[in-house]
Amino acid sequence: MATITVIGAGAMGSAVGRRLAEGGATVLTFLEGRSTATLDRAKAAGMRPTTLTEAIGADLVLSIVPPAEALGVAKTVAAESLRLAKPVVFIDCNAIAPATMKQVAETCAGTPVEVIDGSIIGGPPRPGYDPKFYVSADSENHTRRLSDHGLVVRRIDGGIGAASALKMSYAGITKGMTGLGTAMMLGAIRNGADESLKREIAESVPDIDKRLSASIPDMYQKAYRWVAEMREIAEFLGPDDAASQIFHGMAGVFEKMAADRDGDAVLASQLDKLLAVKEGK
């Protein structure tokens, strides 16, 4: 029986905490400064909020937070670790670029924190469904404790950066497709070509029609989180790769959709209406 800390109790963090708790682990979390709603969600998932010192004293410490917060969490853990007498095994599971992941590792250099690169492919665990935890730079197989308590773990060759690179390239393709479809459907709507577009897609590329019809409505509530993730993907590709521009553009698309959701949701309702158009003339 391991004690595992999950820093972050959003949709993913709390579902991972629940899975580990159901798998027999003692699950701690550190949520200083977070809302009562977040605390309640963590507790409902079987996680025990505690002090930072106790949290990082666990057998494993997972960071599952928005990409923009990843480095801050690592700094907090690194600083606190100097007060502990024992090593801290820290797995950054966030959707960050390999370069950002290397900054996380550098932040912990010279402290008792051992850093493992992790990334999560798929949505939050739920009954009958498991995302995959990819890990690299885990030479001592510390992450076996995650599989022992119910998570699906895949080890990949390579050091710090490899698991993050996998996440960046996978998300670039899958979330990128959602962004592309959103951008072009909005463009078609503005130019009166929307119904012809939807019918043509349904007829000639039904696999794309099926994917976009599911992924676009599913994106609205996540768009605000994807903005930072798209910027990480641009950073992953690097300024010398023209493709990094693609993801700066994608960040803008998701930013617009996030603002739409916070506002009158006009764009979302236009997209929903278009996605409901069926094949045939």
Added chain:
Amino acid sequence: MATITVIGAGAMGSAVGRRLAEGGATVLTFLEGRSTATLDRAKAAGMRPTTLTEAIGADLVLSIVPPAEALGVAKTVAAESLRLAKPVVFIDCNAIAPATMKQVAETCAGTPVEVIDGSIIGGPPRPGYDPKFYVSADSENHTRRLSDHGLVVRRIDGGIGAASALKMSYAGITKGMTGLGTAMMLGAIRNGADESLKREIAESVPDIDKRLSASIPDMYQKAYRWVAEMREIAEFLGPDDAASQIFHGMAGVFEKMAADRDGDAVLASQLDKLLAVKEGK
């Protein structure tokens, strides 16, 4: 029996010419300054190269050229039309933005040229396969002559710009997906995450795996043409839409792949090798 001129005898233009000739039309073309290879391809397709004056005297004149040449063709036709005693029905079938299409129409204003907006969705016609010719601004149904002679024509509501907008949004999604997959696979290759990426895609999103495995190798030889098409899509979205950046980035990706093909094809062979990796660990 109509006489139809196809300006341009590339892969698409010559295949369209062949289909129309097989459908009983007299097919003319104007290829001044083009290579012997192009002239031979046109003749083999049943098209008759002729003078500009005779070419634009046909019942219908189609422009099927690379996007960057579309406006030049329209200017040539408009100038020559002033020497004719009768109206010229001109269909721009090219992958150009609605704004570029409007420039085509403006170029012909005050001349005997009537402009119809057209766009082609799908590859060149071949036995058993038909692309679709979408047309807008064809109030007099001039394009019935295309369906009379074997092409599949779909009329869409809207004036000049509607058919072009449909093409831009459709190509933005389909070619954009190829560009996304190419960019991320190259990124994964540079970061050692390539085989994990391929296996994860094959396992969790097999529809995407199937599409990219077919579309990426098919793109190499077309990449140079797609550069201008991506810039047209960026123009279609307009500078106020962050998504236009996506397509400036895509243009760069296809530019790189075109240069790779003209050079040592290292990137293409890395991609081919990766696409051959099968699911499973």
